[in-house]
Amino acid sequence: MSSQPRSxxxxxxxxxxNVSYQTVSRVLNDHPNVRASTRLKVQAAIxxxxxxxxxxxxxxxxxxxxxxxxxxLDVANVDGLAAMYGVERRxxxxxxxxxxxxxxxxxxxxxxxxxxxLAEQRVAGMLVIVPxxxxxxxxxxxxxxxxxxxxxxxxxxxxxxxxxxxxxGARRATEHLLELGHETVFHVRGLSDWMQxxxxxxxxxxxxxxAGREAPLPLAGDWTAGSGYSAGRMxxxxxxxxxxxxxxxxxxxxxxxxLAERGLRVPEDVSVVGFDNLDASAYYNPPLTTVQxxxxxxxxxxxxxxxxxxxxxxxxxxxxxxxxxxxxxKSTGPARTA
Amino acid sequence: MSSQPRSxxxxxxxxxxNVSYQTVSRVLNDHPNVRASTRLKVQAAIxxxxxxxxxxxxxxxxxxxxxxxxxxLDVANVDGLAAMYGVERRxxxxxxxxxxxxxxxxxxxxxxxxxxxLAEQRVAGMLVIVPxxxxxxxxxxxxxxxxxxxxxxxxxxxxxxxxxxxxxGARRATEHLLELGHETVFHVRGLSDWMQxxxxxxxxxxxxxxAGREAPLPLAGDWTAGSGYSAGRMxxxxxxxxxxxxxxxxxxxxxxxxLAERGLRVPEDVSVVGFDNLDASAYYNPPLTTVQxxxxxxxxxxxxxxxxxxxxxxxxxxxxxxxxxxxxxKSTGPARTA
DNA sequence: GCTCATATTGTGTACGTTCACAATCTCCTC
DNA sequence: GAGGAGATTGTGAACGTACACAATATGAGC
Numbered sequence: 001m002s003s004q005p006r007s008x009x010x011x012x013x014x015x016x017x018n019v020s021y022q023t024v025s026r027v028l029n030d031h032p033n034v035r036a037s038t039r040l041k042v043q044a045a046i047x048x049x050x051x052x053x054x055x056x057x058x059x060x061x062x063x064x065x066x067x068x069x070x071x072x073l074d075v076a077n078v079d080g081l082a083a084m085y086g087v088e089r090r091x092x093x094x095x096x097x098x099x100x101x102x103x104x105x106x107x108x109x110x111x112x113x114x115x116x117x118l119a120e121q122r123v124a125g126m127l128v129i130v131p132x133x134x135x136x137x138x139x140x141x142x143x144x145x146x147x148x149x150x151x152x153x154x155x156x157x158x159x160x161x162x163x164x165x166x167x168x169g170a171r172r173a174t175e176h177l178l179e180l181g182h183e184t185v186f187h188v189r190g191l192s193d194w195m196q197x198x199x200x201x202x203x204x205x206x207x208x209x210x211a212g213r214e215a216p217l218p219l220a221g222d223w224t225a226g227s228g229y230s231a232g233r234m235x236x237x238x239x240x241x242x243x244x245x246x247x248x249x250x251x252x253x254x255x256x257x258x259l260a261e262r263g264l265r266v267p268e269d270v271s272v273v274g275f276d277n278l279d280a281s282a283y284y285n286p287p288l289t290t291v292q293x294x295x296x297x298x299x300x301x302x303x304x305x306x307x308x309x310x311x312x313x314x315x316x317x318x319x320x321x322x323x324x325x326x327x328x329x330k331s332t333g334p335a336r337t338a
Numbered sequence: 339m340s341s342q343p344r345s346x347x348x349x350x351x352x353x354x355x356n357v358s359y360q361t362v363s364r365v366l367n368d369h370p371n372v373r374a375s376t377r378l379k380v381q382a383a384i385x386x387x388x389x390x391x392x393x394x395x396x397x398x399x400x401x402x403x404x405x406x407x408x409x410x411l412d413v414a415n416v417d418g419l420a421a422m423y424g425v426e427r428r429x430x431x432x433x434x435x436x437x438x439x440x441x442x443x444x445x446x447x448x449x450x451x452x453x454x455x456l457a458e459q460r461v462a463g464m465l466v467i468v469p470x471x472x473x474x475x476x477x478x479x480x481x482x483x484x485x486x487x488x489x490x491x492x493x494x495x496x497x498x499x500x501x502x503x504x505x506x507g508a509r510r511a512t513e514h515l516l517e518l519g520h521e522t523v524f525h526v527r528g529l530s531d532w533m534q535x536x537x538x539x540x541x542x543x544x545x546x547x548x549a550g551r552e553a554p555l556p557l558a559g560d561w562t563a564g565s566g567y568s569a570g571r572m573x574x575x576x577x578x579x580x581x582x583x584x585x586x587x588x589x590x591x592x593x594x595x596x597l598a599e600r601g602l603r604v605p606e607d608v609s610v611v612g613f614d615n616l617d618a619s620a621y622y623n624p625p626l627t628t629v630q631x632x633x634x635x636x637x638x639x640x641x642x643x644x645x646x647x648x649x650x651x652x653x654x655x656x657x658x659x660x661x662x663x664x665x666x667x668k669s670t671g672p673a674r675t676a
Numbered sequence: 677g678c679t680c681a682t683a684t685t686g687t688g689t690a691c692g693t694t695c696a697c698a699a700t701c702t703c704c705t706c
Numbered sequence: 707g708a709g710g711a712g713a714t715t716g717t718g719a720a721c722g723t724a725c726a727c728a729a730t731a732t733g734a735g736c
Contacts, residue, residue, distance in 0.1 A: 399693050
């Protein structure tokens with residue numbers, strides 16, 4: 001029965017401390033011109049009452065909320081998750097909260113709905129971790145002028161973007177295999193409308209072309225280990241197969257299994273490279289050579305870029321690209337001599 | 339220079355539609371007694387102005403925000419992530435948002451800080467996905483009376499809890515191995531202060547005891563594949579080893595690698611069972627027998643429980659336990675005959 | 677001690693919404 | 707067509723805070 005006895009407001013604190021509510025407000029917002037003794041009195045009252053500021057009231061009057069909106073995909077993709085933690089931590093360091101909307105499908109209307117919902121919350125800025133081209137398209141058609149930064153989005157839309165240089169990563173992976181003496185490198189790509197898929201294919205193709213080799217047709221995967229396994233079974237039938245670059249570690253795992261089942265040894269017969277450097281991939285059999293991405297760093301950086309926009313009060317199109325590193329493990333070795 | 343021309347309010351809509359602001363409010367909140375024609379007029383005005391309600395103002399006056407707070411760990415643990423998506427989706431179906439706080443360390447003070455921050459936001463309820471005993475302790479000592487549901491927490495604290503029956507899962511995993519004729523089952527456990535670690539050890543031990551076997555000393559892991567690998571190297575030296583139950587799939591992966599390196603075949607020489615049923619574990623070499631947990635379902639259910647509390651206006655201690663399923667794959671087989 | 681600049685504190689108002697209640701309209705019944 | 711019940715609409719508050727400005731206190735300089 002006992003209904004909540006309304007939590008204390010700035011006025012209650014003021015009354016207890018014998019000052020005006022405005023003075024309390026000043027203490028809360030760290031205004032300089034408050035006598036030290038007054039400040040102490042107020043702080044004591046705050047503690048005694050267990051007062052905590054009402055962010056709704058604050059948002060209402062200032063017009064800005066200390067909340068950042070994040071739009072993401074609800075498929076459990078590592079990239080997004082890791083970036084999200086980076087975002088959350090950095091935002092909290094700035095005293096901001098993170099409100100998440102997880103999309104099931106990426107299309108213009110669901111994207112629009114997500115943006116509207118966040119706008120309704122009067123978020124101070126938005127981060128979009130939806131690495132599909134459709135997402136970027138949908139965003140450019142949005143009139144909203146809230147500060148906005150993409151994470152792993154497509155550059156060149158006039159929208160700020162923080163990302164890992166996927167193309168560079170793929171090129172390094174491919175070059176590593178070529179340097180080991182492999183004649184060519186097969187590729188298993190990810191879902192077709194993802195940025196990463198496109199960029200990694202490009203990097204792989206460019207590395208091959210630079211070495212004067214013709215790129216074979218890439219095999220279509222969908223990021224899952226299962227699709228890697230299917231691709232692996234296909235690849236295992238190709239006699240001249242000596243090297244594969246998979247667009248992520250999960251698919252590489254499936255490939256490893258498929259090759260093992262066909263009696264092909266890694267790396268003696270076939271070399272395999274992945275992408276992501278999952279924690280687990282160091283313990284695949286054999287441990288996987290892969291490309292490391294610092295997603296958490298990308299997330300943190302994106303938040304900083306967003307705060308830049310928030311402070312200046314307008315969007316910009318800053319671009320941030322971080323270099324991925326190749327991590328060499330036991331799944332790659334010299335090409336077998338035919 | 340052109341500063342944002344303040345977004346339209348309920349008053350602007352009222353003026354345009356030639357009604358009072360209160361009528362607009364009624365349309366927004368689906369009150370029954372509004373003439374259809376009036377409703378249409380108002381909705382037209384809303385569309386024309388691109389009006390969206392100000393949730394801060396709404397929260398201020400009603401005292402409740404349409405936001406759910408989630409406290410989680412920022413280590414990328416699958417359990418938490420999957421549960422989170424379940425939470426987010428279900429919350430959004432109810433028209434609620436999810437605000438996340440990711441903890442770096444779990445102790446009383448960081449827990450308290452997280453709760454305070456969410457309280458400051460006036461969240462309608464909180465979900466805690468921090469499966470460590472320390473978290474539960476910290477929560478019981480909190481005076482706050484906000485609706486609260488734990489996900490994978492420890493029951494019996496008088497706090498509502500939604501979880502997978504870890505003990506049952508571990509028992510099923512162990513029984514499966516015993517039924518295959520293994521004399522005993524070794525265990526690699528997770529981090530020591532996690533609920534799951536404790537419950538899975540208990541389930542494993544009980545299954546062994548029920549079969550009249552003595553439980554060997556469990557090996558200490560930390561959930562990572564790396565720790566599983568270390569444990570696996572240790573286990574590989576034990577001559578009577580024929581079966582291992584790892585407390586999660588990642589550690590099982592490490593064990594598989596360690597065993598393979600020592601020339602032990604799975605399942606011919608040693609059977610291995612994991613826990614979690616990661617997407618990838620079906621493609622380990624060999625595909626892993628493991629325990630499947632429906633985290634997304636747990637998350638959804640937790641949200642429902644939370645809304646129950648929110649509607650009733652007080653906490654309760656409802657407990658929800660979901661049964662995990664054993665998924666048998668190729669990493670387990672009959673005990674080798676000595 | 678007086679003057680004035682500056683430091684400190686206080687007062688009025690607005691933010692956009694919902695709630696409680698008051699006012700008006702509509703239409704049925706007799 | 708009067709009465710009244712119910713439907714529909716409107717009015718006056720209040721939520722808790724920050725901003726603009728007004729008022730007062732303090733202390734330095736003479």
